[in-house]
Amino acid sequence: MSAAPVARPELAGLAAYSSVAAGDVPVRVRASSNEAPGGLTGPVLDAALAAVAGATRYPLIGGADLAAALAVSLGVPDSSVAVADGALPLLDRLLLAYLRPGDEVVTAWRSYEAYPLSVQVAGGRSVAVPLRADGSHDLPAMAAAIGPATRLVIVCNPNNPTGTVVPWADLAGFLDAVPPDVLVVLDEAYTEYDARPRPDTMSVPALAARGNVAVLRTFSKAHGLAGLRVGYLVASAGVAGAVRSVLPPFPVSSIAVAAALASLAHPSALADRVASTRKERARVAALLGSRGIVVPDSEANFVWLPLGPRSSAFAELCREHGLLVRPFDGEGVRITVGDPDLRAVLAEVLAGWE
Ligand SMILES: Cc1ncc(COP(=O)(O)O)c(C=O)c1O
16 A cells, blocks of 8 residues: 655645636636736836846845835835735745644635635634625724634735725724734735825834734735735834745745836836726726615725625626626625726626626
8 A cells, every 4th residue: 555645634625716717708808806907018017027137146035125125115124024925925924933733813704815725724723703794894803803812813904805994093993902912914915096094103114113013015916016926014023024034035036026126116107007996996886886786985906796696697797798707606796997998898797787
């Protein structure tokens, strides 16, 4: 009898990170993964292409040039920043650094679908606190769910997939209530789309100074670099250092670093993308509303259609029209906004939706 290597038991029954397929229909609009529309252009494309020619060399250890640029733009010391190949790999490293077997991670639910998978892989246990009826985080219930085994709490703000945000004052009260040995991860993957003014008490330096807060951000969404894979974490030097210690020495490619630096250095492309996405978001919400589909107020680059049991049928009708959207069976459908062709295709879909 031949023995085979045995994977860790925590991996048993691990769900797959799902993707949406077009099947036999030509794709007209891809609105299923909250990516920015269009392709790379201008200085960002130029920087990425120039970096390809230099790719015989390793990048700087720890993505130090990008970390330094982020530190300057955010007003924190370099020691407070960790960069890697996306916000999700950084969350995984946070869990690797902080989670012990059996520890609990409190999240809202429904929220970003990767959270329970990452927690399971890390050997932890997810404690999922239902969203309120309006799709927003129930922060008092999340605070009440923190117990002796809780090691981390994740607040997704704006929340994927509902697009809702937590009021800054409520977040401040929540952070004050969380015990100092529990790490709060503020997943701000979509923060650039959030039009609300941010009080000084919730600025990135103020959050990092709290000691038990880690802010996660990404270049995948508003910066439009999802395929290049760049994210960053800002926290106290202690937390950021723990995460850096479990990252590989070269956590971001030189091409991704070059593109991210160019995007930081030329903020007008980001500002234009954010402005047009916000306008389009209002128009898409109005179109849906005119057909009786009321979406929660979104501060992200997507809207949430709470269609309940009809969600999968709606997504299938979209697919038949070449529109890829993200259904969550029995709950709702998330549609990424930003593509200028979205409304025309969505109007066709809605014309056939009873
Ligand atoms: C809330 C949230 N966090 C993190 C991520 C992952 O970002 P990245 O591409 O930087 O890994 C996503 C991507 O969809 C997301 O929606």
